[in-house]
Amino acid sequence: MGKKGGNVGLALVAALVAVPFVPLTLWAFAGEWRFPDLLPTAWSLRGVAHLVEPGGGVLGATLNSVLIGAATAAASVAVGMPAGMAIGGYQWRFKGVVIFFILLPILVPPLASTMGVHVTFIRLGLADTLPGVFLVHLVPTVPYTALILAGVFAERTGELEEAARTLGASPWQAFLRVTLPGVLPGVAVAGLFAFLISWGQYVLTLLIGGGNVVTLPMLLFSAASGNDPVVTSALALAFALPAVLALVLALRVLKPGERAGGFVGPGKFS
Amino acid sequence: MGGRLKIVLLLAPALAVIGVLFAGGLVIAFVQSLGYVPAIGMTELTLDAYRGILSDEDFFDSLVLTLYVSGVSTGVSTVLAVLAALALRRSSGRLSAVVFQLPITIPHLVAAVGIALVVGQTGLGARLAALLGLIGEPGDFPALLYDERSVGIILTYVWKEVPFITLVMLAALRGVASDLEDVARTLGAGAWQRFWYVVFPVISPSVVAASLLVFAFTFGAFEVPYLLGKSYPTILPVMAYDEYRGIDLAARPTAMAINILIALVTGAIAALYLRLARDLGRRRG
Numbered sequence: 001m002g003k004k005g006g007n008v009g010l011a012l013v014a015a016l017v018a019v020p021f022v023p024l025t026l027w028a029f030a031g032e033w034r035f036p037d038l039l040p041t042a043w044s045l046r047g048v049a050h051l052v053e054p055g056g057g058v059l060g061a062t063l064n065s066v067l068i069g070a071a072t073a074a075a076s077v078a079v080g081m082p083a084g085m086a087i088g089g090y091q092w093r094f095k096g097v098v099i100f101f102i103l104l105p106i107l108v109p110p111l112a113s114t115m116g117v118h119v120t121f122i123r124l125g126l127a128d129t130l131p132g133v134f135l136v137h138l139v140p141t142v143p144y145t146a147l148i149l150a151g152v153f154a155e156r157t158g159e160l161e162e163a164a165r166t167l168g169a170s171p172w173q174a175f176l177r178v179t180l181p182g183v184l185p186g187v188a189v190a191g192l193f194a195f196l197i198s199w200g201q202y203v204l205t206l207l208i209g210g211g212n213v214v215t216l217p218m219l220l221f222s223a224a225s226g227n228d229p230v231v232t233s234a235l236a237l238a239f240a241l242p243a244v245l246a247l248v249l250a251l252r253v254l255k256p257g258e259r260a261g262g263f264v265g266p267g268k269f270s
Numbered sequence: 271m272g273g274r275l276k277i278v279l280l281l282a283p284a285l286a287v288i289g290v291l292f293a294g295g296l297v298i299a300f301v302q303s304l305g306y307v308p309a310i311g312m313t314e315l316t317l318d319a320y321r322g323i324l325s326d327e328d329f330f331d332s333l334v335l336t337l338y339v340s341g342v343s344t345g346v347s348t349v350l351a352v353l354a355a356l357a358l359r360r361s362s363g364r365l366s367a368v369v370f371q372l373p374i375t376i377p378h379l380v381a382a383v384g385i386a387l388v389v390g391q392t393g394l395g396a397r398l399a400a401l402l403g404l405i406g407e408p409g410d411f412p413a414l415l416y417d418e419r420s421v422g423i424i425l426t427y428v429w430k431e432v433p434f435i436t437l438v439m440l441a442a443l444r445g446v447a448s449d450l451e452d453v454a455r456t457l458g459a460g461a462w463q464r465f466w467y468v469v470f471p472v473i474s475p476s477v478v479a480a481s482l483l484v485f486a487f488t489f490g491a492f493e494v495p496y497l498l499g500k501s502y503p504t505i506l507p508v509m510a511y512d513e514y515r516g517i518d519l520a521a522r523p524t525a526m527a528i529n530i531l532i533a534l535v536t537g538a539i540a541a542l543y544l545r546l547a548r549d550l551g552r553r554r555g
Contacts, residue, residue, distance in 0.1 A: 114295060
């Protein structure tokens with residue numbers, strides 16, 4: 001297969017990737033689109049208006065999604081960073097077992113464990129609340145932040161920290177002034193990952209939020225089960241937006257290979 | 271000794287989160303599957319829930335459907351990904367990375383909604399068919415959503431997972447396989463020989479590892495079948511959810527037993543995957 005064949009192939013793949021976005025984009029701005037017309041016969045901003053309507057609920061749901069996502073990102077970086085340091089920066093026994101344990105929540109679907117903790121959450125008053133949903137969102141995010149940061153710390157030799165210590169810095173100062181600035185890009189990537197994973201959660205929010213914590217995917221799901229493709233498509237595009245933005249950002253900021261590609265899994269963002 | 275304490279302290283927060291919220295939840299789910307749900311007055315340990323589902327036709331219909339959906343999704347995705355990776359291995363790495371990262375990043379729900387608007391009976395596909403004179407009205411177009419064959423679910427998974435497997439393969443192809451292939455070419459091996467004896471053995475462990483992940487994921491995933499699947503039989507995670515959410519609290523152990531079986535299957539696949547990944551890592555050195 002020559003270079004030309006590869007480019008034709010790439011164009012074909014790009015077209016297939018784009019296919020679901022064609023009706024989503026057309027429907028989001030359609031005013032009238034009857035069968036069997038190939039294109040809408042009238043356009044409207046009803047879908048967009050629904051997104052920003054003050055009493056429409058979308059803004060509130062977006063706010064919930066952002067709040068839970070930001071809290072989840074911050075907490076899972078805070079929890080994942082020391083673990084990443086231990087895994088990436090030091091040699092010790094049973095590391096394989098610990099990595100397996102940390103990976104399990106990514107590989108085993110979270111339905112069983114979430115239904116398991118549900119009763120306890122009800123007893124503690126965490127069910128149907130934002131903090132409760134935030135807590136279960138840590139389950140799929142902490143493995144990612146820990147392992148991404150383990151990769152980041154594995155690449156550090158510790159020489160700079162040693163130099164700082166030689167020059168009289170305390171261990172804490174060396175961490176704060178040398179290690180932290182060095183791993184900051186990795187921390188940002190890990191935080192972004194965690195935010196996107198939380199943003200995409202549906203079933204965890206459904207189980208623990210019990211329909212009282214309304215996030216964007218909740219609205220998208222109920223719209224998709226209904227019969228208004230205009231609103232559904234507008235919601236779907238809004239819901240996909242952070243992922244697309246993050247992708248653009250990641251591709252611009254990071255060199256190829258520097259991305260946390262090793263951890264990209266099928267269930268990652270949903 | 272101080273070193274070991276430091277490692278333990280560093281690991282403690284992450285292990286606490288996963289230990290309490292994930293492992294703890296699993297343990298509670300397991301105990302409830304044994305019929306111990308004191309909150310509703312069930313305190314006797316039995317295997318009734320497991321006995322119940324294993325002799326239940328609904329469960330077997332659901333299991334067959336789940337295996338069918340994840341098996342076909344994984345098979346089709348793997349074949350398409352192999353073809354795509356072989357076709358694209360010489361094209362721009364950066365460009366193909368962008369094209370492939372997009373479906374990986376897009377949430378499954380968005381993909382499902384988009385696919386539904388393409389393959390539904392008033393979707394883009396049906397409109398094209400009508401334009402070509404193949405069908406007269408929406409009802410003439412084959413039902414691909416909420417259908418017997420779960421076409422909409424499988425298409426959504428294929429759209430999401432092909433890029434994932436392809437990226438894994440491209441990484442393998444552009445590494446060792448490419449160098450070895452040049453050697454084989456110099457030694458006079460034909461295109462088919464190079465693929466079968468050189469490229470395939472090198473990339474197959476990565477492909478198997480990626481496919482295992484896809485199978486495990488589609489086996490336990492909830493939302494796409496919940497949105498695009500028919501109401502009976504449902505896939506196992508949806509069945510577990512319905513049992514859990516039902517008004518009959520006595521069905522809790524059944525829901526948990528289904529959950530535990532899903533967790534066991536995916537856990538076994540996960541262990542297999544990690545073994546493969548470790549061997550792969552060792553081979554690369």
